[in-house]
Amino acid sequence: METTTKNNGQVSERPIAIQLKNITKAFGTKVVANKNVTMDIRKGEILSVLGENGCGKTTLMNMLAGIYYPDSGEIFINGEPVSISSPKDAFEHKIGMVHQHFKLVDVFTAAENITLGLNEKYNKKEIRAKVLAMKERYGFNIDPDKKIYDMSVSEKQTVEIMKVLYRGADFLILDEPTAVLTPQETQKLFSVIRKMRDDGKSIIIITHKLHEVLAISDRVTILRKGEYIDTIATKDANEQILTEMMVGKKIELNIDRTDPVNAEDRLIVENVSYTNHEGRKILDSVSFTARSGEILGIAGISGSGQRELLEAIAGLQKIDTGDILYIDPDTKETIDLRSKTPLQIRDLGVRLSFVPEDRLGMGLVGNMDIIDNMMLRSYDKGSSMFLDRKAPSDLADNVISGLEVVTPSSHTQVRRLSGGNVQKVLVGREISSSPKVLMAAYPVRGLDINSSYLIYNLLNKQKVSGAAVLFVGEDLDVLVALCDRIVVINSGRITGIVDGRTTTKEEVGLLMTKTDN
């Protein structure tokens, strides 16, 4: 590590602003989120806090923001020991945090949200002037009178950042700020962040996206399993080094993309349109073909109709017009899926694993254990009037060992598992039936790098064994690296179908936000 300290150069000369000393925080008796963490944040720097899921990044930062209170340890600001026991205390110490799940009141305007909780007089003119001044200074794009529920994700994030700046924060903590943004929006955010740094503010970014760490930060602090590992200057880091520090062992970061073998049409979607009860067109003449032995990516801003599309194929969503045809690999027969029930479609080998934002919302029952959740797919099997528990129990054990699910036993309630493990159970169950068509929506949502690659490998295995895989993803880098072809969907319309081997994420990003009709 000698090189690191030498090369820190100009960054390490910046004065230390916040210092955390031996911070420990536990939830209950079993889960220790942070153990003896000691780190510092310098004035006028961009610091990335990097780590896998559940390594305690967010918990640690929540203690700076006054959401949690440390069990032991000390926090120093400019050398003075401080106690931050509420968000109010945090603001008094000029610390502001933008949470991953936005903390905004939907029915309030931007201005009302920005000034919420302040005791100054509610003077619209003055607030507007202040908001406009901030807009000029950092290059925001915001209408102070717009209601939150009318805003896009990136606008909401802007409101969150302005909320923190309005309170005069000098330290901004951003929790996974790019998770929901398109590449273009991310670039915009980064330019805002750089301007804030040049303005003398310290910015802490919590993330597990390595390329963003390298692109934006001055230093990187790595946490693993709740413990502090190291801090290095970004210019001395690369993806390989960071991954190893994060995971604690060498892992292969390449996605192995084999060429499709014997690709034949498996699923044909033709001119599918769907208008919801509010009269909004959710799907607009969507047509594409999914082939066996191929991963077809579906890219788009979240909420562009991906969910409805997959549900329509699975028979869960009625469509207004169009055809969904399935070609049986054995008989070569063309089957109209629109005339089938969801159960019949499942029996044909069309499987859907959808991971919604709250991860549990679809497909798993949180209060039931892993075995019972496996049984949700086989309860109608068998001829006895009693349930067969043996097969699901074996399947649960297989999934647990095969996918490295971290759980005390197969009798553990699913909601007690961490997010990544819940997803493994869900994806594992759907894959176990050797599907002919596998639809995986956001299977790595919020997963750390290690688990993500495990899932990518699983999808690849399905592809090699001849399944047609539909993969809805958020991370464009992965889409471009994993998929053979990518369908880009924008407000329910397909704006392009590109070849995964030749396209770039910029091209996909542009198609995602293309507005001309």
Place this chain on the structure above:
Amino acid sequence: MVNVITSAVLFSAVFLYGCLGEILTEKSGHLNLGIPGIMCMGTAGGAYGVTIVMNAADAAGAEPSYILLLLAALAFGFLFGAAAAAIYGFFTITLRCNQNISGLALTTLGSGLAQFVMNGITDDGIQKTNLSRASRILSKSLPFANDLGWFGQLFLSYGVLVYIAIVVAIIMGIVLKRTRLGLHLRAVGENPATADAVGINVTAYKYGAVTIGGGIAGLGGMFYLLDSTKGSFENSSTIEGFGWLCIALVIFVLWKPNVSILGSILFGLLFLLGYLLGISEPITQNLFKMLPYVVTIIVLIVLSIIDTRENQPPQALGLPYFREER
């Protein structure tokens, strides 16, 4: 026609107080199904308050003072209601119990307790007469009502408690909509985590809204006894019934205090429609009494069809809030 409206208003103020109390409570994210019980407690409180004043006046051999009676009725009606609501608050805010169950339990407790207190008062013949004497004093119409023809009849012929209800409604509307206090309270009800993260004291706002809301609802029960029914008390189940109507009214007026002034008059009219049309068979009368519920259901249907983000209940209504929840 004028008579129809004036008699509707006599009941509508019961609805208005109860509805305002529940609006304030719900704005903090708490669905208080204990409002019927709280209103019963308000009845007992009002009766207790005026009984003290009347007894003191009798002991001194003087006529009871109007101001003292008014203050006692208001203070005790409010206090009994607020105290009952504070019990609900302790369970749902501090202990984070299920709001529906706590509320329903409070309704049972409140109506029983109120019945107990009222029996204690009305079992004594003198005190029973005192209640109606006090009520006659309190429901005295404004002095120049009779000189102004239909206008005076329509707008000035009520006891001062009706006007206090309207003033409370207007003030609550302004506070909720135009002040920081109201903005913060609405934020707590919409999204307590957000409010907490910007340094609003969520617990304090919740306790404040729940207890003051309970106090205001208590005034509704007090008004029913000392104005609508002129001091005669049968049993608390009538008041309980009004309490449920108040909760329905909150939805009907879309959580808007100023709309609730008109909404409560409409509910009063609908509730009395059977009597006003001169229908005497009890079955038909009871059918008419269902009307307020029917219109509430219609409003709910219309709302769910329109599906706007405005005019919806506070987002966190009914959900307990715990900062360190993961």
